[in-house]
Amino acid sequence: DTAVSQTPKYLVTQMGNDKSIKCEQNLGHDTMYWYKQDSKKFLKIMFSYNNKELIINETVPNRFSPKSPDKAHLNLHINSLELGDSAVYFCASTKGGIADTQYFGPGTRLTVL
Amino acid sequence: SQQGEEDPQALSIQEGENATMNCSYKTSINNLQWYRQNSGRGLVHLILIRSNEREKHSGRLRVTLDTSKKSSSLLITASRAADTASYFCAKETSGSRLTFGEGTQLTVNP
Numbered sequence: 001d002t003a004v005s006q007t008p009k010y011l012v013t014q015m016g017n018d019k020s021i022k023c024e025q026n027l028g029h030d031t032m033y034w035y036k037q038d039s040k041k042f043l044k045i046m047f048s049y050n051n052k053e054l055i056i057n058e059t060v061p062n063r064f065s066p067k068s069p070d071k072a073h074l075n076l077h078i079n080s081l082e083l084g085d086s087a088v089y090f091c092a093s094t095k096g097g098i099a100d101t102q103y104f105g106p107g108t109r110l111t112v113l
Numbered sequence: 114s115q116q117g118e119e120d121p122q123a124l125s126i127q128e129g130e131n132a133t134m135n136c137s138y139k140t141s142i143n144n145l146q147w148y149r150q151n152s153g154r155g156l157v158h159l160i161l162i163r164s165n166e167r168e169k170h171s172g173r174l175r176v177t178l179d180t181s182k183k184s185s186s187l188l189i190t191a192s193r194a195a196d197t198a199s200y201f202c203a204k205e206t207s208g209s210r211l212t213f214g215e216g217t218q219l220t221v222n223p
Contacts, residue, residue: 004155041199043156043213056209090155098211099144102203104155 003027004105006091012111013081020077021108023091031055031097032074034066035090037107043090048098049074056098081112119202119214127222132189134217136202139183143205147176147187150199150216159187159200192221 004025013019025032033056034046048056049068063079074091088107094100118137126132136145144163148156160176162169162185169176175188189196199216206212 041150041216043201045211092155098209099205101146101158101161102148102156102211104157106155107153 004091004093004103006089006105006108008108009106010109010111012113014113015081015083017081018077018079019081019110020075021089021091021110022073022075023105024073025091025093025103025105026072027093027095027103028072029093029095029103030071031094031100032068032071033092033094033098033102034074034076035092035104036060037088037090039087047074047076050097078110081110083112086110086112119200119217121217122215123218123220125220125222126192128192128194130192130221132192132196132219132221134187134200134219135184136186136204136214137182137184138204140206141180143207145176145178145185146203146205147174147185148201148203148213150201152198156201189219192219194221194223197221 007022031050033048037043046060047066051071052068065077068074088109090107091105092102120135146161147159150156160171162176162178173190178185199218201216202214204212
């Protein structure tokens with residue numbers, strides 16, 4: 001069974017649209033994250049949730065809104081998509097806090113046209 | 114910024130050779146982790162080394178940490194074509210921040 005799964009794997013959409021990416025982990029971990037990896041492979045943390053509560057909220061546009069319905073799920077909703085949002089978005093989870101081993105999902109490649 | 118600097122950016126070697134990748138950082142860290150990313154995949158954890166440790170091994174992997182020089186290295190011995198991937202270091206600092214470097218793209222030629 002996949003430990004951290006994301007859907008969809010690929011997402012192609014027009015500027016201005018709203019889209020969501022879903023993430024689920026079946027590891028029983030308490031903390032989940034969203035990362036953005038740009039075209040140069042630079043990986044940057046966006047958000048972190050611990051047991052459904054937001055604990056890290058890096059400087060990202062407020063068009064990005066994470067939602068955690070339960071501790072096994074962390075979804076990312078993006079409003080009014082822009083060209084610069086094109087990237088690969090990774091979900092990850094850790095058993096405890098950020099110092100623990102990160103378990104990454106397979107990524108969602110978002111292309112904004 | 115704690116963005117790590119990794120070098121080299123790209124490394125191409127022959128199977129059987131050793132590969133060494135380096136990671137430097139600017140401020141104090143609590144621990145440092147190395148991850149591998151195969152093309153089109155998520156990152157996979159390799160080794161975590163704490164600030165009070167100097168060296169760790171896992172199979173063909175050896176990680177060193179020199180806190181006086183604020184640097185770490187990842188050595189892959191007897192490389193295989195399947196080791197071809199991007200390798201990232203991630204620094205955990207006080208304030209619960211984890212910062213990834215820009216990665217080293219390793220190509221192992223059969």
